[in-house]
Amino acid sequence: MPRKKNGGLAGLVEPDRVHRSVYADPAIFEREMDHIFHKTWIYAGHESQVPKPGDYYTVQIGRQPMIMVRNKDRSISVLYNRCPHRGAMLCGDRHGNAGKAFICSYHGWQFETDGQVRSIPLPQGYEGTRFSTDNPDCNIKRAARVGSYRGFVFVSLAEDGETLEEFLGDAKVAFDDMCDRAPKGEVEVVPTCFRVVQKSNWKIFLENQLDALHPSITHESAGRAAQIVEKDIAKRSGKAPLDYHYLSAFTTPLSKWDQVQTVNYPNGHCILQGYMGLRPTDPDTLEYEKVMRKHYGKDRTEEILSVNIHHVLLYPGLSVQSPLQQLRAVRPLSVDRTLTEIWHFRLKGAPEAIYRRALGYYNLVNSPATMVNADDLENFWKCHQGLASDGGDWVSFHRNAGQDDDDEGVIKSRFGTSEAPMRNQFRAWSDMMAGA
Amino acid sequence: MAKEKTKTKKKATAKTNGVDTQREVEQFLYRQAEILDAKQWADFIDLFTADGHYWMPATPDQTTGEGVPSIFYEDRDLMTVRMTRVGHPHAWSQAPAWGTSHLVSNVVIEQDDKKKGEIVARSRFHMMEFRRDASRHFAGTYRHHLRRTSDGLRIRQQRVDMVNGEGVYDYVLQIWV
Ligand code: FES
Numbered sequence: 001m002p003r004k005k006n007g008g009l010a011g012l013v014e015p016d017r018v019h020r021s022v023y024a025d026p027a028i029f030e031r032e033m034d035h036i037f038h039k040t041w042i043y044a045g046h047e048s049q050v051p052k053p054g055d056y057y058t059v060q061i062g063r064q065p066m067i068m069v070r071n072k073d074r075s076i077s078v079l080y081n082r083c084p085h086r087g088a089m090l091c092g093d094r095h096g097n098a099g100k101a102f103i104c105s106y107h108g109w110q111f112e113t114d115g116q117v118r119s120i121p122l123p124q125g126y127e128g129t130r131f132s133t134d135n136p137d138c139n140i141k142r143a144a145r146v147g148s149y150r151g152f153v154f155v156s157l158a159e160d161g162e163t164l165e166e167f168l169g170d171a172k173v174a175f176d177d178m179c180d181r182a183p184k185g186e187v188e189v190v191p192t193c194f195r196v197v198q199k200s201n202w203k204i205f206l207e208n209q210l211d212a213l214h215p216s217i218t219h220e221s222a223g224r225a226a227q228i229v230e231k232d233i234a235k236r237s238g239k240a241p242l243d244y245h246y247l248s249a250f251t252t253p254l255s256k257w258d259q260v261q262t263v264n265y266p267n268g269h270c271i272l273q274g275y276m277g278l279r280p281t282d283p284d285t286l287e288y289e290k291v292m293r294k295h296y297g298k299d300r301t302e303e304i305l306s307v308n309i310h311h312v313l314l315y316p317g318l319s320v321q322s323p324l325q326q327l328r329a330v331r332p333l334s335v336d337r338t339l340t341e342i343w344h345f346r347l348k349g350a351p352e353a354i355y356r357r358a359l360g361y362y363n364l365v366n367s368p369a370t371m372v373n374a375d376d377l378e379n380f381w382k383c384h385q386g387l388a389s390d391g392g393d394w395v396s397f398h399r400n401a402g403q404d405d406d407d408e409g410v411i412k413s414r415f416g417t418s419e420a421p422m423r424n425q426f427r428a429w430s431d432m433m434a435g436a
Numbered sequence: 437m438a439k440e441k442t443k444t445k446k447k448a449t450a451k452t453n454g455v456d457t458q459r460e461v462e463q464f465l466y467r468q469a470e471i472l473d474a475k476q477w478a479d480f481i482d483l484f485t486a487d488g489h490y491w492m493p494a495t496p497d498q499t500t501g502e503g504v505p506s507i508f509y510e511d512r513d514l515m516t517v518r519m520t521r522v523g524h525p526h527a528w529s530q531a532p533a534w535g536t537s538h539l540v541s542n543v544v545i546e547q548d549d550k551k552k553g554e555i556v557a558r559s560r561f562h563m564m565e566f567r568r569d570a571s572r573h574f575a576g577t578y579r580h581h582l583r584r585t586s587d588g589l590r591i592r593q594q595r596v597d598m599v600n601g602e603g604v605y606d607y608v609l610q611i612w613v
């Protein structure tokens with residue numbers, strides 16, 4: 001068992017190392033749910049998942065089963081998936097259309113999609129009790145706060161705290177970059193969600209997302225295999241499809257990875273600057289750029305297309321790859337199990353070929369048959385096994401410690417493989433966990 | 437043997453499906469299952485025509501693998517990437533070794549176009565996988581679009597719809613189901 005018991009946090013996080021119990025202690029996990037996932041802004045879904053009134057998607061926010069639903073007036077509500085009568089879950093399906101009302105399958109209470117109670121069978125039974133329909137306790141409980149940024153819906157289960165815009169800060173570039181690349185300035189979800197469980201603590205995934213030290217080691221097999229076939233196709237027919245590059249990019253030598261940069265914000269968000277060079281000059285791209293110029297003009301198009309982002313991490317629960325129009329939402333299930341939900345988007349107004357590019361990445365890298373994450377998930381499991389053991393107490397984040405640039409609290413790594421993002425995530429973690 | 441064959445053939449022509457085709461396709465499917473369980477990846481790829489695809493749709497309502505999300509949508513080149521990856525000494529997830537058992541059954545010949553040499557066959561499969569002391573089960577429908585070639589039957593498209601395909605994946609699918 002971890003050295004520190006009962007979720008005690010003192011001395012667990014040092015600037016360049018953390019105690020393993022932050023990953024392995026179930027009591028700390030419970031505290032994370034209360035202090036992080038039930039307080040800060042957590043991604044619920046994209047507005048286009050629920051286009052029509054009554055459309056809903058269920059989603060887990062921390063430990064809370066919630067419903068994201070579209071109302072008649074086009075607004076979006078996020079409700080606890082629980083009937084106020086005797087507590088039954090309201091939506092047993094992952095998604096669907098509730099029609100005009102949510103109807104509880106137990107005793108037939110009905111609710112407007114915004115949670116307001118609509119009717120109760122034999123209402124006279126409540127006469128003279130304090131549970132009459134004007135009592136707000138008869139409504140489905142709503143998420144304390146719901147916010148949307150360019151169609152991406154977040155919820156906070158705490159009444160107070162920073163606004164969604166404050167929370168996003170500069171990391172909102174994740175959504176700006178994705179939406180701006182659409183000639184119409186908007187994206188639309190492709191209604192397929194790949195869901196994969198990682199047998200490891202949720203933080204291990206977040207750390208890995210910005211770990212430029214691992215790809216050429218972990219993904220060597222996928223990178224090499226793709227490189228061999230890519231060369232073979234090139235020999236046969238001139239040029240291999242871009243899909244192969246998604247995989248063969250993993251053969252990029254470590255020294256190159258060291259040239260990317262991470263920008264780390266006090267609340268744990270992090271931006272990884274691009275490395276793949278996703279601005280090819282094939283006819284499809286040129287056609288797309290033409291459409292972009294028509295919508296935005298020359299200068300603005302240049303500005304949009306030269307944004308050089310590979311990955312944005314929104315701590316604690318979202319990883320966005322804006323140039324490839326995909327995101328992964330992190331849903332911690334228990335101290336050693338984490339669900340990832342993986343979505344991708346269409347750029348409204350962009351030619352089909354641009355969608356196909358994102359689709360290729362979604363299928364190859366993010367599907368349940370991924371040749372890439374196969375080796376990541378294996379590592380995550382191994383990490384969790386190691387951290388749950390008594391083989392050592394500390395997890396090292398010493399790489400380039402003390403060598404990052406601190407720009408008024410924003411930490412910019414001088415080296416791509418600096419463990420700055422991990423150190424920074426624990427800076428945010430400590431702040432949040434210390435909160436009342 | 438030969439005698440029996442001609443006999444069945446004759447009988448079959450009176451009906452829509454030849455018993456011969458039925459047997460031939462069954463044997464082909466059994467062989468493919470065996471190849472997977474024996475991890476003969478190159479032989480697996482060779483069961484496909486030059487333009488062949490292995491396709492596992494993301495949702496059962498899909499009608500084409502083009503332009504839609506798929507769990508697998510692989511031509512022979514992508515299959516070769518997958519084969520080469522699992523054979524690489526640093527394919528970390530290949531340790532521990534894992535094993536599968538495939539059962540194929542309920543084979544129905546949907547189309548048997550003798551002129552074009554094209555056959556469409558539907559079947560049911562069940563795959564049990566054992567890895568690191570844990571078992572997983574995947575089951576569903578195969579639909580094989582087969583073509584007669586000088587080397588025997590070859591797959592133009594194999595569609596795989598798993599009943600649990602839209603579920604949560606506890607770890608990934610490393611190789612074809
Ligand atoms: S529990 Fe919902 S109506 Fe009784």
Ligand SMILES: [Fe+2]
Nearest residue numbers: 214215218376
């Ligand atoms: Fe990775």
